[in-house]
Amino acid sequence: MALQIEKAHGLYLYDREGKAYLDLISGIGPSVLGHRHPYVQQAVEQQLNRYWHTLVYGEFVLAPQVQLATLLSDNLPAPLDSVYLVNSGAEATEGAMKLAKRYTGRTSFVACRRAYHGSTQGAASLMMPDDFTRAFRPLLPDIHHINFNEEADLSLITEQTAAVIVETIQGEAGIIPAKKAWLQALRQRCTATGALLILDEIQAGFGRTGRLFAFEHFDVIPDVLLLAKGFGGGMPLGAFVAPKAIMQTLSHDPVLGHITTFGGHPVSAAAGLATLEVLLQGDLLKAVPEKEARFRQNLQHPLIRELRSFGLWLAVDLGDALLVQRVIAHCIEQGVITDWFLFNDQSLRIAPPLTIGMDEIDRSCQIILEGLGDMG
Numbered sequence: 001m002a003l004q005i006e007k008a009h010g011l012y013l014y015d016r017e018g019k020a021y022l023d024l025i026s027g028i029g030p031s032v033l034g035h036r037h038p039y040v041q042q043a044v045e046q047q048l049n050r051y052w053h054t055l056v057y058g059e060f061v062l063a064p065q066v067q068l069a070t071l072l073s074d075n076l077p078a079p080l081d082s083v084y085l086v087n088s089g090a091e092a093t094e095g096a097m098k099l100a101k102r103y104t105g106r107t108s109f110v111a112c113r114r115a116y117h118g119s120t121q122g123a124a125s126l127m128m129p130d131d132f133t134r135a136f137r138p139l140l141p142d143i144h145h146i147n148f149n150e151e152a153d154l155s156l157i158t159e160q161t162a163a164v165i166v167e168t169i170q171g172e173a174g175i176i177p178a179k180k181a182w183l184q185a186l187r188q189r190c191t192a193t194g195a196l197l198i199l200d201e202i203q204a205g206f207g208r209t210g211r212l213f214a215f216e217h218f219d220v221i222p223d224v225l226l227l228a229k230g231f232g233g234g235m236p237l238g239a240f241v242a243p244k245a246i247m248q249t250l251s252h253d254p255v256l257g258h259i260t261t262f263g264g265h266p267v268s269a270a271a272g273l274a275t276l277e278v279l280l281q282g283d284l285l286k287a288v289p290e291k292e293a294r295f296r297q298n299l300q301h302p303l304i305r306e307l308r309s310f311g312l313w314l315a316v317d318l319g320d321a322l323l324v325q326r327v328i329a330h331c332i333e334q335g336v337i338t339d340w341f342l343f344n345d346q347s348l349r350i351a352p353p354l355t356i357g358m359d360e361i362d363r364s365c366q367i368i369l370e371g372l373g374d375m376g
Contacts, residue, residue: 001332008035011353011360013337022336024352024364029203032230033278034353040233043274047267057085057263064269071276072241075212077221082247085239085264089202089228090118092238093165095258096224097122099242100163100196102249102257109140110157110164110195112148114173114343117165117200117226126165132342148173149182154189161195163224168214171203174344175308175315180218187220196223196246202238206230207279207354209311210288233275235268284354288312294358295350298365301372308347312356315341316348316368324348330371336364 003021007014011034013021026032033040047064054060069083086092101107111117111126118124124133125140133139144161146153148170157164164186170176190197199222204214208230211217215225223246228238250257279285288311295314299307306317318324324340327348331338339349348368352360 001337003332010034010036011356020335021332022352022360022364024331024336024338025349026230026351026353027234028339029208029229029351030232031234031353032206032208033233033275033284034355035234037233037275037278037355039278040271040274043270044235044267047270050266052267053262053265057260062264062266062269064266064273065264068264068269068273068276071273071280072239075276075280076225076241079221079223079243080225080241082244083239083241084247084250084258085237085269086228086260087236087263087265087268088118088238089200089226090120090123090238091260091263092202092226092228092240093117093123093126093200094120096165096198096226096240096242097163098258099224099240099246099250100198103246104162104194104196106160106162106195108142108144108158108160108162110144110146110161112166112170113145114148114176115165115167115170115200116172116342117167117202129343148176149179151182151185154186157186157189157193157195159193161190161193163196163198164190165198165200167200167204168218169204169209169310169313171313172342172344174317174341174347175310175313177310178218183215183218183220187222190223198222198224198226200226202226202228203351204310204313206275207285207288207311208313208351210285210292211311212279212285214310230275231272232268233271235265235271237264237268237272239264279354288354291356291358291361294361295365298362299368301369303372312350312352312354314350315344316350317344317346318348318372319346321345327368327371331364331367334367334370336367338368 225241308315
């Protein structure tokens with residue numbers, strides 16, 4: 001896009017000439033409350049005036065980390081009571097993979113095709129198709145792939161599987177929710193074989209679906225939960241969360257089973273805590289279904305082949321990658337930022353801050369439709 005951003009506030013980014021751009025993708029997820037939310041900014045500024053980095057994670061007791069982990073675990077099902085803070089979603093994936101190996105004593109992983117869990121080498125090893133990874137071989141061995149929502153494929157999960165890692169809703173495939181029965185069958189299969197179930201909610205978590213966590217829609221509880229993006233409210237922050245009985249295996253043999261220098265940085269943790277407090281105290285989550293419906297109501301056009309959505313997370317399927325790029329260019333020209341998906345370049349990505357209002361929804365949809373109208 002080559003846009004030089006000079007400032008950002010609320011729903012908008014501003015370029016050097018002062019032109020405003022409505023951020024319809026939340027910076028690919030992190031800006032769940034928009035840019036520089038006043039409550040989050042206040043928390044960041046207060047922490048900046050206290051202390052920044054102190055010592056390698058775990059050596060000191062840092063209040064923002066403890067407060068965030070406490071509030072997070074208080075709002076998760078009881079088994080998920082131990083939080084390991086990291087810098088990003090990819091690092092959450094890497095930490096969870098090490099945890100699964102250490103806890104189970106196994107080395108094999110099962111992942112879904114067209115899933116995205118990060119670009120570091122362990123996370124990238126989970127990726128299939130390998131368009132984005134084959135140039136970096138060899139990657140981790142003993143990775144097996146199943147088709148999302150295919151119950152017959154669950155037989156590939158065996159007593160040799162350390163963990164199955166899946167997105168509750170596949171994001172980069174173009175917003176493909178798990179079928180409830182399939183996810184529950186997956187949970188049962190993991191329990192039966194002793195494999196850990198890792199749910200990646202790096203994109204789906206923190207209100208995107210209208211619940212704090214997407215798995216709440218499916219009556220399934222994972223063994224390990226991955227968080228990032230919106231978790232930090234615009235600051236770099238991730239986490240993997242597990243029962244203490246599982247997590248404590250990283251504390252011995254070796255004694256430093258997993259360490260990070262900047263993971264859970266006090267300023268990022270303060271931003272994450274403030275973001276979580278806003279989501280829990282306000283009505284943003286309750287408003288998600290109505291806002292989703294408004295998008296669906298507006299986005300009607302002969303060139304739209306399908307509109308897939310789960311909360312304020314939509315894929316506008318145009319069936320044509322070139323058309324998608326032309327619509328993106330039109331939107332940018334008209335002051336709206338949208339995008340495509342890593343494994344679905346035929347669909348437009350819509351994932352605005354949860355703070356978006358009905359007027360902004362109407363205006364952004366009108367601009368998308370005008371772009372399609374010019375090409376119809």
